[in-house]
Amino acid sequence: IKCLLVRCFESKNIFAHYVPVKGADEDDYAAGLVSAAVLWLGHIEVILKGDNEKALQAMIERAMHLLRVKVSEADPQVTLRRLTKENSAPYDSQSNGGTEVGVMLIRGFFRALKLCLGAHVGTYIPVSHPVLPWLLEHTAFLLNVRSRRSDGLTQWARVRGRPFGLQVIGFGEGVFFNRPVKGPGAQPEGNMGAVQSEGIFLGHNRSVNTYILGTRDGRKVASRSVT
Numbered sequence: 001i002k003c004l005l006v007r008c009f010e011s012k013n014i015f016a017h018y019v020p021v022k023g024a025d026e027d028d029y030a031a032g033l034v035s036a037a038v039l040w041l042g043h044i045e046v047i048l049k050g051d052n053e054k055a056l057q058a059m060i061e062r063a064m065h066l067l068r069v070k071v072s073e074a075d076p077q078v079t080l081r082r083l084t085k086e087n088s089a090p091y092d093s094q095s096n097g098g099t100e101v102g103v104m105l106i107r108g109f110f111r112a113l114k115l116c117l118g119a120h121v122g123t124y125i126p127v128s129h130p131v132l133p134w135l136l137e138h139t140a141f142l143l144n145v146r147s148r149r150s151d152g153l154t155q156w157a158r159v160r161g162r163p164f165g166l167q168v169i170g171f172g173e174g175v176f177f178n179r180p181v182k183g184p185g186a187q188p189e190g191n192m193g194a195v196q197s198e199g200i201f202l203g204h205n206r207s208v209n210t211y212i213l214g215t216r217d218g219r220k221v222a223s224r225s226v227t
Contacts, residue, residue: 001127004030005135006037006047007102011158012149013041016110016140018133023055024062034063035070041159045082051096052087082224088150110139118170131172134202134212138171141204166209169201169226177223178214196227 002022006015015037019030038046048057048064064083071080088096110159113135118125124133144155145164156164169175176196180186199221210222 003169004033005099005102005106006034007099008037008041008043008155008159009098010043011041011155013037013144013155013159014106014140016106016136018136021050022053022059024059028066030059031062031066034059035066036062038067044080046080047082047084047086049086049088049096050099052090057085057087105143106136106139109143110136113139113142113171119173131202135171138203141206142168166204166211167226169211171201171203175199175203175211175226176200176215177211177221177227178225199223199226201226 002019004017004019007013008138017030017033019033021027021030024031034048045121046067048060050060064085067080067083101150112222114125114132117131117135145168146154148154149158154163177199179188179197197215199215201211202214202220203212204210205212205222208222210224211226213221213223213226215221
C-alpha cells in the first residue's frame with residue numbers, strides 16, 4: 001500500500017492519501033492531489049520539497065505543471081508569484097524534518113483510528129480494505145481541525161480564517177442524511193416518499209461544506225445535513 005503525504009510548513013495543514021503507484025502516474029492522480037492541496041491552501045508563493053527519490057521528484061515536477069495550468073484556467077489575471085522546488089540533502093531524512101514529523105503524526109493517529117474501527121465492527125480490517133483510503137484522509141482532516149498550536153488556532157482556521165463549522169462525526173458511524181430536494185437524485189419515491197436515507201459516514205469535503213457518505217448499494221453521496 002502506497003501513501004502520499006503533503007504538509008504545509010507555514011500553516012501545518014497535512015493531507016494524506018492512498019495512491020496507486022509511486023511517483024507520477026498516467027492519470028496524474030498523485031500530482032493532482034498535490035496541486036489540489038496547494039490550491040486549497042491558497043498560497044501564491046510555493047516551494048515544493050521532497051526527498052531525492054527519482055519517482056517523487058518526477059511527481060513534484062508534474063504537480064508544478066498542473067499548478068500552473070489550474071491557476072491560469074481559474075483566473076488568467078492571477079499568477080503564482082513563485083513556484084519552485086527544493087531538494088533534501090542526500091541520505092539525510094532530517095533535512096526534511098517537517099514532513100517526517102507529519103508522517104509520524106499520521107501513522108500514530110491512523111493506527112489508533114483503524115484499531116478503534118475494528119473494535120467497533122468486531123473484526124480485523126486489513127490495510128488493503130477499500131474503506132481505509134477514506135480513513136486515511138479522515139485522519140489528516142482530524143489533525144487539521146482539532147489540533148491547536150500555541151496561538152490557539154487550528155490548522156484549518158489558519159487557512160480558512162474561521163473554525164471548522166460542521167459536526168465532527170466518528171468514522172464509520174451510521175447516520176440519516178437529508179435527500180436532495182432538487183437535481184437528478186431528488187425525491188426518488190415522489191413527494192410523499194421518505195425525506196431521509198441511511199448512510200455511513202466516510203469523511204468531510206474540505207472544499208464544500210458537506211459530509212461524504214456511503215450507502216448500502218455502494219454509492220458515494222454528499223449531504224449538507226445529517227442526523
